[in-house]
Amino acid sequence: MTVSGHAGASNIELRHLRAFAAVARHRSFTRAAEELLITQPALSRTVAQMEAGLGVRLLDRSSRGVALTDTGAEFLVHAERTLAAFDGAVAAARRESVLRLGFSWLLPDPWAQRAIAGFERATDARVELVRCDDPLDALHRQAVDISLVRGGRAVAATVRTVHLYDERRVAVHARAVAAGDGRETSRSHPAEPTADALRWQDAHEWTLVVNTVSGTTGPWCWPDGDGPRRYVETANFDEWLESVAAGRGIGIVPEVAERRIHHPALRFLPVTGAPPSPVRLAYRPDTGTGGVLLRRFLDAALDAAATCTHAGEA
Template sequence: MEVELRHLRAFVTVATCGTFTAASRELLITQPALTRTIQQLEESVGTRLLERTPHGVEPTEAGGELLGRLRVVLRDLDTALAAAAGNAGLRIGFQWALPDPWASDLLTAFETATGATATLLRRDDIVAALHSGDVDAALVRGEVDASGISGTLLFEEDRLAAVAASAELAARAELDWADLAAHPVVVNTVSGATSPLDWPPENRPAQVIQCGSYDEWLTIIASGRAVGSTTTSAAEAHTHARVAHIPLRNAPRVALRLLWPTRRSSDPLLRRFGELAHSVQRAS
């Protein structure tokens, strides 16, 4: 029997929902019909794809590999069908505050130029979101080196120091990048754009506190446990009553890049979005 699209969508839905009951409700078919569909797929590929557990089902090793590939294929297919129907759009991932009003101007310019929609989606793990097809492209600060991901540098932003408002440093009109290394430095390892390697080897912070989100980063600084650095646009978007932002001398600038799955490099909507991302002017 030939594998049909309905077999693939059924498998992805069952594996994602974790039970045949939930999947049948989502697909609007009976459980016996859904069970037969999965059995037909397993017979066609010649291996078991789902294992029953006390709580439902989960993919086998082969099923897990197939699931990852199918999610990408089906998302690309849905995107192509939407475009053919005149409902084209892009989902743009980001991790934290984007430069404003540049980001808003970019989305407006894209929608005006193409007639397609553009939606911003916050995702911490941008590489995973791009690989899975959860987002079509992403605006990301800092360096990203991942297979299957292409990108282009859009521009660079200045940094500000972030210190507790009650700290002595908060009274300074300006700080040097080297000044921060004399204090504990907090680093957001998931989506941040600062690393101990940003300082020269002879002047790196002696103590580094790691966190996993921008909110955690702000809270640690507000408590006086550490200092940090962020971009000017992020500082404007995320204010905190107990965090002061101070201009920095000699700080490395932060790159903002547009990333996309390499397999979609020829996508005309992505190419147009990239052109506009380079051409839309930033506020000085």
């Protein structure tokens, strides 16, 4: 059976092959339509289009049912091989597909686990976690495909963001200095607050330790210079953490830090009146071939965020 010379053969698509193969397998348009989740008239038209394109009759239709012609039986062998090869190629490509998610510190839980699991189940692709001091810079350099960013700082015009949810802010500060025998001295640590909570409106009294690269709280959070009068600048999460632990000042972070940071020199306090800290995904819309995977991850990320009813769950 030679059909390559027929003018209509170039219009044959995979959907035609799948439709024909389903009818041939079930010997029924009705059952094949149910399998393919399309209507029977649509299925009949699709098979008829393929027969017209090939210029041959593949199926005998009668009141007793559907049967393959001799040409149809021969064509079915090649059609099934083509479909199997295509499906195998897609599966192999998906197994090799990787989406690189950039983050600077403490991926929020359980959002991250839910989003990654949902995406990988839906696509057979894999999420590669990339820790970087500046996730937006990594996105610009195309070292990652999408980045998780916290806080409300502006992004470049070439970057798009999707808001996931908001996190509640808490304060963290150094505990009292311990003596050599392990007992706390009577002198409080210079950076240790004396109250059981901090008030956002008292920020001018703080010395605030700021991660200038990927932190969530800094001078940009207070309009018109109403924020702290003194800042200690750091360039990454580890520097920020150890600077707070060393008593250089107070840190303000999303409450996920209280659950995830276990540092013997640190103590957490509530912050009253503080605005929430937004959690966003940032990406470049000019991602080319990675755009499909990126959109699927955004879908999974938003689905996971919807299950986190407040910041304490995410």
